[in-house]
Amino acid sequence: MVRDDLYITVPSFFRCPISLDVMKSPVSLCTGVTYDRSSIQRWLDNGNNTCPATMQVLQNKEFVPNRTLQRLIQIWADSVHNRRADSVESPPSLDQLRDLIKDLDRKTENSIRVFDTFAKIVLFARESEENRKFLAKMDGFIVTLVEVLGNAGDASCRNFELLEHVVVILDLVLSKVEEPEQLTSSMLKGDRECLDSLVLILQGGVTDSRIASARVLAAIANDAVSKLLIAEKDGLLSEMLKFVTPENDQSLIEAVLSCLIRISMPKRVKSKLVRLGAIKSLAKLVSNSNSGVRVTEKVLKLLETLSSCKEGRLEICDDVGCVAAIVQRVLKVSSPATEHAVTILWSLCYLFRDERAQEAVTTANGLTKILLLMQSNCSPPVRQMSADLLKIFRVNSKSCLSSYDTKTTHIMPF
Incomplete structure (x- = not known):
């Protein structure tokens, strides 16, 4: 058994089926399923007319506050707070830590003592970089x-x-390991179930441990072989894509996207991601105004990667809204976001001459944005790709730019 004062397990029915976090304001749909108000409201605002858990078509979109469940969650939360307040510990000293690690008995990893040890090591690792x-x-x-x-x-x-404690510790110390290749080899041995454990944590862990799991996976994906082993692990890609939605925690989305970018270079991995619906998920994120800068950069980077395969290009071009959202991200996000967005548009419209993409760019006022971008101090590659795009649309950049008032030449995209 795990000591309650060291770790509190969240009852599954306290979690929102969409965000998987503890519900703050539980409300029930006409289907009888309860969600957190903010999560289900976003779902409905995005134009959906089904219950996310059951996929039943909703007879109406009204929801009723679940007061009983809210009271139960509050009682549970107060209990958690009190228990944690009673069990706050200081990180162990170096000498204490040495003794703790020395005494670890690998044959009794289910014991309370071992759990207690790892809980203290988490505190120690989080305290400082020197400790890590x-x-x-x-x-x-x-x-x-x-x-x-x-x-x-x-x-x-x-x-x-x-x-979860072990994965959090690994995440904290991995960047300090002097021989990462050796660690990767050790974790990916055929007789070990490290990947099974990491998938298990992605499926049922708390947000912090899910973030740690995604970061560990990204860290050990340091060569072609390891990337394929990770990407082809049963259920791993589909589990990760569940978190690539606007409703999830931004840090979790960022960690998952970083991992997907790392492992998606092999062609068959790109194709698999497209088949699993990655483009639709990424399109929703890139269209979401609440996505942070780093999340937007990574979404565009992954879209850029997927646009390099035929299946990815077809999916992107089939989704007019996705192309329009990419056009909107050309300006006013960041330099990396601009470069990724322009590279995608250049690939679709100039390199592969997709007429649907060209039409979507025109409809989304993409030409104006490209012209403004060329007036800025963008990088030489971005400037060249922008010039190529203007050629496709039969636009003479010099004549068009000369029609702008010279006072507009100070406009910057970020």
């Missing part, structure tokens, strides 16, 4: 983490919270 370096260099420590992770990937694992 210390852990990464400690003889045998990383090996212990990998062994625990590799021997507990079963979905029936009774120590799920222990796995």
Whole structure:
């Protein structure tokens, strides 16, 4: 058993089926399913007319506050707060940490003592960068983490919270490991279930551990072989794509996108992502005005990667709204976002001459944005791609630019 004062498990019916976070304002649809108000409101505002959990067509879009569940969640939250307040600990000292790690008995990884040890190590690792370096260099420590992770990937694992602690620690110390290739090889051994454990955490972990899992996967994807092994793990890509939605935590979306970018270079991985519906998910994110700068940059980078395969280009061009959203991101986000957006448009409209994409760019007032971009101090590659795009639309950039008042030449895209 896991000590309650060290970790609190969230009852599944307290979580919103959309965001998977604890509901703050639970409301029930006519189908009887309860969601957090903000999540279901976004779902309905996006034009959906079905219940996300059951996919039943809604007879009406009204929802009723679930007061009983809200009171239960509040009682539970107060209990969590009180327990955590009673169990706040200071991170162990270096000497204490050495003793804790020395005493770890790998044969009793289900014991309360081992869980307690890893909980303290999390506190120690989060305290400072020096602490993280210390852990990464400690003889045998990383090996212990990998062994625990590799021997507990079963979905029936009774120590799920222990796995979450191990993954969080790995995420904190991975950047300090001196031989990352050796670590990758160790984690991806055929007789270990590290990938199973990471998928398990993506499926049922709290937001922090899901973020850690995605970051660990990105960190160990450091060559062609490891990228394919990770991408072809059963259920991993589909599980990750579940988080690529506007309703999810921005840090989680960013971590998942970073991982997908890392592992999506092989052609067959790109094709698989497209088949799993990645383009539709990315189109929603790039259209969402609430997406942060870093999320937008990564969405555009992944769209750029997927546009390099035939299936990806066809999906993007089939979605007029996606092309229009990319056009809108050409300006006023950031330099990387501009470069990714222009590269996608250049690939679709100039390199592969897709008429649907060309029409969508014209309809979305893309030519004006490209002209304004060329007036800015954009990078030489972006300037060249912009000039190529203008040629496609039979626009003479010099004559068009001369028609603008010279006072507009100060306009900057970011």
